[in-house]
Amino acid sequence: MVLLAGCAGGFGRTNAASPNTPEELESTDKSMHVDLIRKMLDQEQYYAALAHIQQQQRSSGNSDELRYLEAEARRQLGEDAAAEKLYRELLRGRLAGDAYHGLGLLYAPRNLATSIQYLREAAARAPTDARVRNDLGYALLRAGRYAEAMPELSTAVELDPANDKARNNLVLLLMVTRDEEGVQRVIDQAGIAPETVARLRSDAQALQARAAGSGVRK
Template sequence: MKAVMAVCALLMLGGCATGGPSNPPWAAFSGGSCGKLSDDQELSMNLADDMAKEGKLHASLANLQNLPEGFAQVQLRKARIYRQLGRPEAGPLYRGLLGTCLSAEGDHGLGQLAAARGDNTLAASYLERAAQAAPTDEKIRNDLGVVYLNQLRTDEARFEFLTALELKQSDQLAALNLVTLLIYQDQWNQAAELASRAELTPEQVSDAQARAQALKTQAAKPASHQVAAIK
């Protein structure tokens, strides 16, 4: 389990739950409203977004707590902050988005939480459903590629990274993950070309090499050892 979690932590999730990706009745957080916020509420939410971008997660959360809890947009932002802070409130908030206008974001978040725990099978289920609901969201496609790469499903991972890059050519995260995959497959010339085109720093390329080596170490383990590690 520790080995799998270590590989997952090394790979780059955008923005990487208990139970499967069904839609159970989460009583405490279900049915978030997708109605329009007032102008003042929108202003508060934008302020919270700015604070989160600056890394002021606690201040951002404090501003969100002034807004109505029933709005899905507010619920999503709280879930993201709680996830970044490693707080358990993130899971129920993400689950509460399932079945709403932000259902894809709910599945995305649950997939990220599962991947962070090293449960790549569950993460793939959530992220595949998120990608079906929002196929042009490059962050979801990148994160699904990361989970596939953690599972050593390299062809599927490549497809997702390329999709993310074509959806947003300036996405360095997807480029970095694809460079990792190319190095893992010893395709050094392609990796160097992509790293140059994406303007990755030497430090980022070194990180990609380290992550590729971790994947090679994982792949070299006997199948029985890998299963034991997942448990």
């Protein structure tokens, strides 16, 4: 994708910004390889991503970015201990926000309270990251902390209106809190498909039943 974008300007134009030293060429190659790894993670090709991470580590050494990408791949593969170790190695560096986000996702299935603490740390470091605000809002929703979840999910939707996950989670929260006027407003504005609305209704009922059974305070 990077190569195609570079060719789009035509053959007749000189690109003064093109790398012309070995160091610049190596830096460009690393950047392209990292972009490839990120694309593999987005496409859920976690084993392939790990193979390319290992190749990059072997050819040019490790880096915080590669450690983070490796942690993401291992988390998705269920290698929790290895992923947590990698995330924790990044907590004092420039990728601390990403590492706290990863830890929050790592702990979400097994310790929701700890997950929320890590996600709050991530949101404090990246308040305009819609993904982080959405994940924090959803964790708070699952914990039955609806009043706290509302601003997080609303912020996520406003930061990234095209984020279907954040929008659906906001609708889910509105359903759980029985704000039908709000539910309909979001459905109309976003044009949410009927089958998606039906699935969210089912999820909301399950959350309400779980909250009622555990005595969760709204």
